[in-house]
Amino acid sequence: MTAKSRNMTVFAIACIILLALPGILFAKTKITLAHYMPASPEWSQHAAAIIFKSFIESQSEGEIEVNILPAGQVGNERSAMEQCQNNLIQMLLINDGAAVAFVPELQVFSLPYLFKSRTVAWRVMDGPFGDELSELFLKQTGLRVLCWAENGFRHFTTSSRMIKTPADMKGLKIRVMESPAYIAMVKGLGANPTPITWTELYSALQQKVADGQENPINNILSGKLYEVQKNMILDGHSYGFHIWMINNKFYESLPEKYQIVIKDAGRMAVVAHRAASLMADVKGLETLSKAGVQIYAPTSAELDLFKAAAQPPVEEFLKTSVKGPWLEKLKKNVADIEASMAKVP
Numbered sequence: 001m002t003a004k005s006r007n008m009t010v011f012a013i014a015c016i017i018l019l020a021l022p023g024i025l026f027a028k029t030k031i032t033l034a035h036y037m038p039a040s041p042e043w044s045q046h047a048a049a050i051i052f053k054s055f056i057e058s059q060s061e062g063e064i065e066v067n068i069l070p071a072g073q074v075g076n077e078r079s080a081m082e083q084c085q086n087n088l089i090q091m092l093l094i095n096d097g098a099a100v101a102f103v104p105e106l107q108v109f110s111l112p113y114l115f116k117s118r119t120v121a122w123r124v125m126d127g128p129f130g131d132e133l134s135e136l137f138l139k140q141t142g143l144r145v146l147c148w149a150e151n152g153f154r155h156f157t158t159s160s161r162m163i164k165t166p167a168d169m170k171g172l173k174i175r176v177m178e179s180p181a182y183i184a185m186v187k188g189l190g191a192n193p194t195p196i197t198w199t200e201l202y203s204a205l206q207q208k209v210a211d212g213q214e215n216p217i218n219n220i221l222s223g224k225l226y227e228v229q230k231n232m233i234l235d236g237h238s239y240g241f242h243i244w245m246i247n248n249k250f251y252e253s254l255p256e257k258y259q260i261v262i263k264d265a266g267r268m269a270v271v272a273h274r275a276a277s278l279m280a281d282v283k284g285l286e287t288l289s290k291a292g293v294q295i296y297a298p299t300s301a302e303l304d305l306f307k308a309a310a311q312p313p314v315e316e317f318l319k320t321s322v323k324g325p326w327l328e329k330l331k332k333n334v335a336d337i338e339a340s341m342a343k344v345p
Contacts, residue, residue, distance in 0.1 A: 031090045033049055033091040033092070035068070035070055047272060047273075049070070052268065059265070069089070085143060093245075095243070097240060103136065104322060105323070107321055110179065110318070113237055114238075118150070118239075121241075124330070129333045132329075134148075143247060152218065153238065154236070155214060156235060157233075158231045160231075162233070165305050166306055166310075169190050174212045175214075188309050189310050196210060205229060226292075234295065234298065235303065246262065
């Protein structure tokens, strides 16, 4: 090789390196965020994810790129949590029930009629109890909780008669998830719990395998259960959360300025998620009513009857399945918040 050709080769290599250098030095930080709802802003989870993405990308001036994977593209919840733990995906949004296998203490939220309102639930999870639970979550999973968003209240529906008190549930076959807590709750209310998978629920109700079921409003709509369930009581026996989590090693590897942006985006996401969930419930009730569903709002006295019947058997189960004073802490925190709210004129 002549000196001239060697010089040309060196020059070419130098040009390639210089062209590649900006991409090497200024590569974007990429975050993959997975969730399980459809890719539509009509769903609170996806709407909040879009806002999260927009906020981060704008506040980081494009230095962070968020890729949203909706509709369970990463597989089932257990697999997704393991992928997040291994940093195959950086962020995940799933409901608290799906995370119980990793953090059994989350079962305390299955105590029925725990929260009288969304406001109480939000104050609990935005306060010291939520912070302490987030620390436990991080310790046991290696995943940092950015925020506790909303999965909403669950309600009973039936095809036969309207439920107004626990006495109305006697003898009814009520579909439940395969959860010991939910089975104990329905037994306590005098009904017969019938575990059925979600994919088989519509046909089971249609064929009268079960007389009723319990789900959040958005599930009742998405599963078209209103076609075979024409009675609904807004008893709100259970309130669930969606957990926004991020791989902690990934998070701590980022510059502090990025960590601040992600924290701020989490605060933005929880507000958007809760607002979208509330609006979805309001619109959902209108849709159900127009579809011919009779909706009953129980009185405080009637809710007290449900609480008195359903809580004791579930509490007994939780005392044996949840280690530590988590249930007592939660109940006390709820009582303290309700007392403080009652003092407000």
